Amino acid sequence: MTELVRGTPGLVRAVNDRATLHLLLRQGPLTRPEVSRLTGLSKPTASQVLARLLDAGLVVGNGLRPGLPGRVPETYRVNPAAAYATAVDVTPEHVAVRTADITGAVLGETVAPVPARPDREALVEALRTALGRVPTPQPPRSVVVGVQGAVDPTTGRLAYASEEDMAAWLFPDVERTLGEALGLPVRIENDVNLAAVAERDHAAADCPDFVLLWADEGLGAALMLGGRLHRGHFGGAGEVGYLPLPGAPTAREAGDHYGRHGYQELAGGDAIRDLLHSHGIPGADFTETVAEAVRLAGTVEQAAEAVRPADTAEEGAEAVRRAGRAEGDAEAIRRARTAEESAEAGPRAGTVVEGSEAVRRADTAAQGTEAVRRADTAEEDAGAARAGLVAVAARLAAGLASIVTVVDPGLVVLAGRLCAAGGEPLRALVERELRVLAHSRARVRLSAVTGNPVLAGALALALSEARDQTFGGPSPLPAHP
Numbered sequence: 001m002t003e004l005v006r007g008t009p010g011l012v013r014a015v016n017d018r019a020t021l022h023l024l025l026r027q028g029p030l031t032r033p034e035v036s037r038l039t040g041l042s043k044p045t046a047s048q049v050l051a052r053l054l055d056a057g058l059v060v061g062n063g064l065r066p067g068l069p070g071r072v073p074e075t076y077r078v079n080p081a082a083a084y085a086t087a088v089d090v091t092p093e094h095v096a097v098r099t100a101d102i103t104g105a106v107l108g109e110t111v112a113p114v115p116a117r118p119d120r121e122a123l124v125e126a127l128r129t130a131l132g133r134v135p136t137p138q139p140p141r142s143v144v145v146g147v148q149g150a151v152d153p154t155t156g157r158l159a160y161a162s163e164e165d166m167a168a169w170l171f172p173d174v175e176r177t178l179g180e181a182l183g184l185p186v187r188i189e190n191d192v193n194l195a196a197v198a199e200r201d202h203a204a205a206d207c208p209d210f211v212l213l214w215a216d217e218g219l220g221a222a223l224m225l226g227g228r229l230h231r232g233h234f235g236g237a238g239e240v241g242y243l244p245l246p247g248a249p250t251a252r253e254a255g256d257h258y259g260r261h262g263y264q265e266l267a268g269g270d271a272i273r274d275l276l277h278s279h280g281i282p283g284a285d286f287t288e289t290v291a292e293a294v295r296l297a298g299t300v301e302q303a304a305e306a307v308r309p310a311d312t313a314e315e316g317a318e319a320v321r322r323a324g325r326a327e328g329d330a331e332a333i334r335r336a337r338t339a340e341e342s343a344e345a346g347p348r349a350g351t352v353v354e355g356s357e358a359v360r361r362a363d364t365a366a367q368g369t370e371a372v373r374r375a376d377t378a379e380e381d382a383g384a385a386r387a388g389l390v391a392v393a394a395r396l397a398a399g400l401a402s403i404v405t406v407v408d409p410g411l412v413v414l415a416g417r418l419c420a421a422g423g424e425p426l427r428a429l430v431e432r433e434l435r436v437l438a439h440s441r442a443r444v445r446l447s448a449v450t451g452n453p454v455l456a457g458a459l460a461l462a463l464s465e466a467r468d469q470t471f472g473g474p475s476p477l478p479a480h481p
Contacts, residue, residue: 013052015476016041020049021058022475024078025103025467029062031073050076058082058470078103084136085466086184087458088127088145089191090114092165095130098455099140102470104463108134109455118167124181131182141466143184144458148218150190150235151175158188160239187465192238193229194457195449196222199413201460202448207411211403211442213240215396216416217269217286223407241268245398267395269418275395279388280381290392290421296385297425389422393429400430401437408440415447 019039024030027038036046053059054076062075080101089096091114098109112130115122131143147169149161156173158166171177179186196204196212204210208227214220221238223230230237241264244250254261265271269286276289281296283289400412412434414427424446431444449456468474 013049014472016045016049017053017058018471018473019476020046020053021078021471022467022477024059024076026477029065029075029077031065031075033073035076080105081137083466083470084138084140085459085462086131086134086136086140086143087455087462088130088143089194089452089454089458090127090145090147091191092148095126096452096455097130097134098459099134099136100459100463101136102141102463102466104459106459107136110134115168120168120171120177123168124178127178128182131184139184140462141185141469142462143179143182143186144194144462144465145178145186145188146191146194146454146458147188148191150193150231150239151188152235154234159234160190160236187461189458189461190220190222190231190235190238191454192220193222193231194455194461195415195447195453196224196229196413197457197460198449198453199415199447199457200224200227203413203445204411207409207443209407209409210411210413211400211407211409212413212415212447213396213400213403213419214416215267215269215414215418219264219268219399221403223409225407240399240403243399243402245402247398263399267392267399272392272395272418275391276388279384279391281385281388287417287421290389290418290426293385293388293392294422294425296381297389298382389426389429390433392422393426393433396430397433397437400434401440404434404440404442405438409442412442412444413447414444415449415453419446 016039020035020041023035023038027034030038032046032050033043035041035050036043039046041049050059054061058079059076060079062077064072065075066072080103083102084107085100085102087098087100093114095112095114096110097112099107101107110130110133112133113126115126127145147158147161147166149158149166149169151157151174152159156175157171158169158174161169163170175186175188178188192212192214195214196210199210199212204212204224208224210224212222212224214222219241221240223237232238241262242251243263244261245263245266248263248266249261251261273283273286273289276283276286276293279293281289281293283292396414404412414430419426427444427446434440434442434444447453
């Protein structure tokens, strides 16, 4: 039986302080009466809370609020200098850093080079250099680093990461070792998990149970259940690139658990590029081919429009026949053109006019024929593009069907460059395919985070940790409705 915690005066004060701090973060500057009304505390208790927080340096005055009847009240806000947080996004191409104060106001951002060598010392030096470009007035309370992999809590090592991309990270107790080397509280988190954290305030703001599918050069997923990340016992929840699927090689056939097989081999960036190439869609990489498929598929209305001028083809052909009858043969048309430019307009004037009209209609006929050819080509391209997009959606939905069947989320968020290139047409097709493959009523939405979602999620997580540490624990306030 769980022992109940007694409501001691000290515990009650701590809860009241945290409630007030989180209320000020959520609402912005408030007066004492407003703090009393919104927290349910009596006015004397609200005054005592604010006095304690002022003395602790966690709250500062924000000036007077004029325009209210009676005595002009003073407002209060969270002290931005109470603590700081830092987010880091490490990819094979760059190290991105963003810092903010405890209120969430961004102080700076930078992009720095990756480690010069694939070893621990080079990694520490690259991180130290990147962090030094956006310093905070005091060391951050939390530094969250997003990587392509996940820390296995049972071993302390980075798992689900290729040695080719993450060789410098593959050493024991990676979080503690990096934290000690940098002199900062470091937490390493999977990059796709961080993208899902960012979506909690965007595409998934109204759904606490959702799956995020990251479709890019590689495939990954994140599971958000009850508003909290589900990482799994070994930290690998969401590593769906290795998910066995029909039509893709298995790990046994590939001979390597981290080799080319499963969902990744079926719907990863290179596979999608090759799939669309087989449908005649050009492009140097998967983003270009997907974007081109969407563009071509969207020309169906243009193709229909192009057919309309072709209606004049028959009319033009008839004009040629009439022109031939008017002058006897094609030579008559040539003479008509010559006569039109000559001074001999006399008796042949009527013939000239008729011949010129015949030429104009003949030109119209040629234009109509060309319009028909262009319309046929556009229809063929649009048909191939639509077929290609359907095939892409079917592959993405095949993996999603397994995920949603087990997890039963209310929402699927499509993220990554592949989904961004496909946009709304691809989203709609994925949702349609998912309805066919799985008994799921989950909605499907595109990512709504602008900029770098991994960096945004890392900062949100770092701020949450910094606030918990600074305020003495999580918010006791109910979540947003």
